[in-house]
Amino acid sequence: MFKHNLLWLRDETKPRERRTLLTPAACERLMQEGYIVVVERSQNRIFSDTEYEGRGCILVKSQSWKKAPKNAIILGLKELRKDNFPLKHLHIHFAHCFKNQFGWDKQLSRWIKGRGTLLDLEFLMDDTGRRVAAFGFFAGFTGTALAIDVWCQQKLSGKTGTYPSVRPYDNEEELLSHISERLSKAVHHSQRIPRVIVIGAKGRCGKGAVAFCEKINLPTENVTLWTREETSRGGPFPKLLEYDILVNCIYLKDSIPPFLTTSILNNNKDFYLSVISDISCDPTSSLNPLPIYADNTTFDSPTVTIPLKNNHPLEVIAIDHLPSMLPRESSEHFCTELFPYLRELRDWEKSPVWSRAKELFEEKCLSVRRSQINSPL
Numbered sequence: 001m002f003k004h005n006l007l008w009l010r011d012e013t014k015p016r017e018r019r020t021l022l023t024p025a026a027c028e029r030l031m032q033e034g035y036i037v038v039v040e041r042s043q044n045r046i047f048s049d050t051e052y053e054g055r056g057c058i059l060v061k062s063q064s065w066k067k068a069p070k071n072a073i074i075l076g077l078k079e080l081r082k083d084n085f086p087l088k089h090l091h092i093h094f095a096h097c098f099k100n101q102f103g104w105d106k107q108l109s110r111w112i113k114g115r116g117t118l119l120d121l122e123f124l125m126d127d128t129g130r131r132v133a134a135f136g137f138f139a140g141f142t143g144t145a146l147a148i149d150v151w152c153q154q155k156l157s158g159k160t161g162t163y164p165s166v167r168p169y170d171n172e173e174e175l176l177s178h179i180s181e182r183l184s185k186a187v188h189h190s191q192r193i194p195r196v197i198v199i200g201a202k203g204r205c206g207k208g209a210v211a212f213c214e215k216i217n218l219p220t221e222n223v224t225l226w227t228r229e230e231t232s233r234g235g236p237f238p239k240l241l242e243y244d245i246l247v248n249c250i251y252l253k254d255s256i257p258p259f260l261t262t263s264i265l266n267n268n269k270d271f272y273l274s275v276i277s278d279i280s281c282d283p284t285s286s287l288n289p290l291p292i293y294a295d296n297t298t299f300d301s302p303t304v305t306i307p308l309k310n311n312h313p314l315e316v317i318a319i320d321h322l323p324s325m326l327p328r329e330s331s332e333h334f335c336t337e338l339f340p341y342l343r344e345l346r347d348w349e350k351s352p353v354w355s356r357a358k359e360l361f362e363e364k365c366l367s368v369r370r371s372q373i374n375s376p377l
Helices: 024-032 049-054 104-114 136-157 172-190 204-215 238-242 262-266 327-350 352-374
Strands: 006-009 036-040 058-060 073-075 090-093 117-120 196-199 223-226 245-248 275-278 303-305 315-317
Touching (some): 024 049, 024 327, 049 058, 104 352, 117 352, 136 245, 196 204, 204 223, 238 262
Parallel strands (some): 006 073, 196 223
16 A cells, blocks of 8 residues: 555635635545545535545544544645644645745744644746646636726725625636626726736736736726836836736745835825735735735735825735635636646655655755754743
């Protein structure tokens, strides 16, 4: 029997997270190849428990992974709940701690203490350095949808900070219908069609942003695309103030001068920019190209209003699980991209993709140990 043949799909704990790493169809295919697939029951996952049972999965209680056999590979999407107990398993999920985000060292210390391993989904790279699987397209797609809807809310209500909580949509058609109807009303009310600028337009995320603009028939001349050519040297870029909506899709690996600063916003009285969708949101990282806000927003509180001396209305969206607005489509898309590498988990230490992820984990753990040694008593 394979050394790592027990896959354990945990229930997500992040509020309103309905996506999953493994679809029922993928589970069945993995079982056909000799894996044992355990699925935690969930009241939030877009796929029902019965769909997994129907494919032959073993269903267990939510959050029971903590008592799973040590050889189980714990699969998830978003980070674990903040806690202190050591982590002994091999975990695969988006941990948001490899770029020195707030609390990154405390998170990694749990694996160090438990002698477990974290293989972060954000850093699964092929031989060319490209991510093997990503939610980028749907992040761009839904992040742009939300940005346009917030702009509509501003125009229809005449205020900022009034946008209600975000709900997941059952399918793409429902989302497109809702935004198209809202945009029609807002354009009629304000007599203005929003101008949108997408930064990082050639990447997965940027392509999703552009696709959404196309699907709601936003005029081509109202959508401006910036690529590496315009942004590689960094900002600031006062020209961004000429647009109504800024969609940031840049994925930075190195620090560059910020695109916008609070100083630029305060020193300009008359400008159009009123909504920023920071899809690449890393507000607690030194790599943040939009250091005008300090923390992520959520589905329950989707925007943060930036307080400016000139009282110009400006809201930022910084939700780090935007694709959950379309949980079924985005889960199916991501699982399809990742599936060839999931098949390798039985011998993951021999896989270049997974072994590179482990090397990175070990580098980050070494940084934690060094910081603990050098920290004052």
